[in-house]
Amino acid sequence: MLKKIFMALLVFLVLALLSACSGNTQMNPESKKEPAGTTDSDSNETSDNKNERFTPNLPEVDFGGYEFRALVPVNNAYGSYTFDVEEENGDNLNDAIYKRNRYIEDKYNVILKQTEIADFWPLIDMFKKSVMSGSDDFDVSTQNRSLNLATQGYCLLPDDLPCIDMTQPWYAHDLNETYRIGNKNFIAYSDECMSVYDAVIALCFNKTLLRELGLENPYELVRNGTWTHDKFFDMCRAAVSDLNGDGKMTDTDRYGILSQFDEFLGNFWVAAGIKTVGKDPDDMLTLNLAGNEPLLSILDKTRQNVYGDQKIFFDTYKDKVTSFQLDLVDVSHMQFENNLGLFLTAKMVRIPHLRTMEADFGIVPFPKADEDQNRYYAAINGAWPKIVPNTAPNPERTSIILEALAAESKNLTIPAFTEICLKTKYARDEESQEMITIILNSVTEDLGTTIFWDSVKAGLLAEVMGKGNFVSVIEKRSASWEKLLNEMNGAVDDLK
Numbered sequence: 001m002l003k004k005i006f007m008a009l010l011v012f013l014v015l016a017l018l019s020a021c022s023g024n025t026q027m028n029p030e031s032k033k034e035p036a037g038t039t040d041s042d043s044n045e046t047s048d049n050k051n052e053r054f055t056p057n058l059p060e061v062d063f064g065g066y067e068f069r070a071l072v073p074v075n076n077a078y079g080s081y082t083f084d085v086e087e088e089n090g091d092n093l094n095d096a097i098y099k100r101n102r103y104i105e106d107k108y109n110v111i112l113k114q115t116e117i118a119d120f121w122p123l124i125d126m127f128k129k130s131v132m133s134g135s136d137d138f139d140v141s142t143q144n145r146s147l148n149l150a151t152q153g154y155c156l157l158p159d160d161l162p163c164i165d166m167t168q169p170w171y172a173h174d175l176n177e178t179y180r181i182g183n184k185n186f187i188a189y190s191d192e193c194m195s196v197y198d199a200v201i202a203l204c205f206n207k208t209l210l211r212e213l214g215l216e217n218p219y220e221l222v223r224n225g226t227w228t229h230d231k232f233f234d235m236c237r238a239a240v241s242d243l244n245g246d247g248k249m250t251d252t253d254r255y256g257i258l259s260q261f262d263e264f265l266g267n268f269w270v271a272a273g274i275k276t277v278g279k280d281p282d283d284m285l286t287l288n289l290a291g292n293e294p295l296l297s298i299l300d301k302t303r304q305n306v307y308g309d310q311k312i313f314f315d316t317y318k319d320k321v322t323s324f325q326l327d328l329v330d331v332s333h334m335q336f337e338n339n340l341g342l343f344l345t346a347k348m349v350r351i352p353h354l355r356t357m358e359a360d361f362g363i364v365p366f367p368k369a370d371e372d373q374n375r376y377y378a379a380i381n382g383a384w385p386k387i388v389p390n391t392a393p394n395p396e397r398t399s400i401i402l403e404a405l406a407a408e409s410k411n412l413t414i415p416a417f418t419e420i421c422l423k424t425k426y427a428r429d430e431e432s433q434e435m436i437t438i439i440l441n442s443v444t445e446d447l448g449t450t451i452f453w454d455s456v457k458a459g460l461l462a463e464v465m466g467k468g469n470f471v472s473v474i475e476k477r478s479a480s481w482e483k484l485l486n487e488m489n490g491a492v493d494d495l496k
Helices: 003-027 094-110 121-132 146-151 174-178 207-213 218-224 229-239 267-271 294-307 330-338 350-356 397-413 413-426 430-440 452-462 469-496
Strands: 067-075 110-117 140-142 201-206 255-259 277-279 285-287 312-313 343-348 361-364 386-389
Touching: 067 121, 067 397, 094 110, 094 397, 094 413, 110 121, 121 146, 121 386, 146 386, 201 207, 201 350, 201 430, 207 229, 207 343, 218 361, 218 430, 229 255, 229 294, 229 343, 255 330, 267 294, 294 452, 294 469, 330 343, 330 350, 330 413, 343 350, 343 413, 350 413, 361 430, 386 397, 397 413, 413 430, 452 469
Parallel strands: 067 110, 067 140, 255 312, 255 343
Antiparallel strands: 140 386, 201 343, 201 361, 277 285
């Protein structure tokens, strides 16, 4: 008899919790704001109202000291993945994470714990093995191959998590729509995912060289809507110089642009608002290549300017590096600091590495295709979201903690990163602060440059660096690329 009573009470509590999550969302789909303020509906947009506080529609729950476990990668040169910190240390972002987590712990009576894994593949393997064995090893994990894992059935999807409300302003609506396939949400990028901001690609420019060369001010060009591919390439050509006069362009001469080919070349079509992988009328993945004249035009222009008669681009992956004993990802930054390049591509996570640079530098978005383009687009490359294993014993509890973390991240960690670190601590002027706002409000993603980078992006870039036979390559390789997309589409269908 006691057992029956206990089971009845347990069922009642679970139903009450489900009702609390769904009920609050239905009654008030807008998040609570203290005090009331105006928020852009596009989640990518940062808010200038520093007094605005976001409060999620979540039930008051006591989880009895539950240990909420996150499996995450170790921070590296490509992103910040820290889920928790042990103490405040005076660093703005560190302290914001600490305050956010202690707030969540106190409010819901949980203990947040992270397990860090150093390498990429062991992180994936640990996640897969745990799910396949049915183990309860962790509640969430930060993963790079998140879409693959989700479509292969390893994860609970956002729609399986009752207290996740992806309409709220702490979710990245444009990115999440990109990852919505077959009218099903597979990824829920939120402001808790710092690597969304880390992975945004911008252009830094050397202000000292700009003045010496008598070139136009990129800030004014951005504001006037005249910051275009043609203008960028003209400025790059003006900066090239064989500094030692030996008739050879080496890593100690001056270039228009410093980067790595895979971080640089594909940005031109993304900055034009073009996606090589799109959606068909049924919301399934489809190639957007054949007959795509705007794309073909940009590919051809990129090839002619970057690999034409004048060497404007030093590629630390392809060109010979002899003067800098550094990891390849750091070579272009060191060249930039030594005034050997007018422009530098830089993910946001790398900009703080320029803080010791003596010459002034500025930050602008990648240029538009032409002046008729009505906005800028900032490519994202390499963001790692949180995913939930399908073995999660309590999806309601998991969704409450994730939703609370996302909202509190919008209150604390995102302002610390964008307002304090990027705009105040590392930006050298007010104009760069303005540009950072434009960049972060323009984030977009082409799955052809991320999820399918080793097929679609790699194939197109090979022709940019090669013979430029774009039409024939697309004709020859589209079938194999479509097969990859169809495999993912098929996996999505299997989950319906």
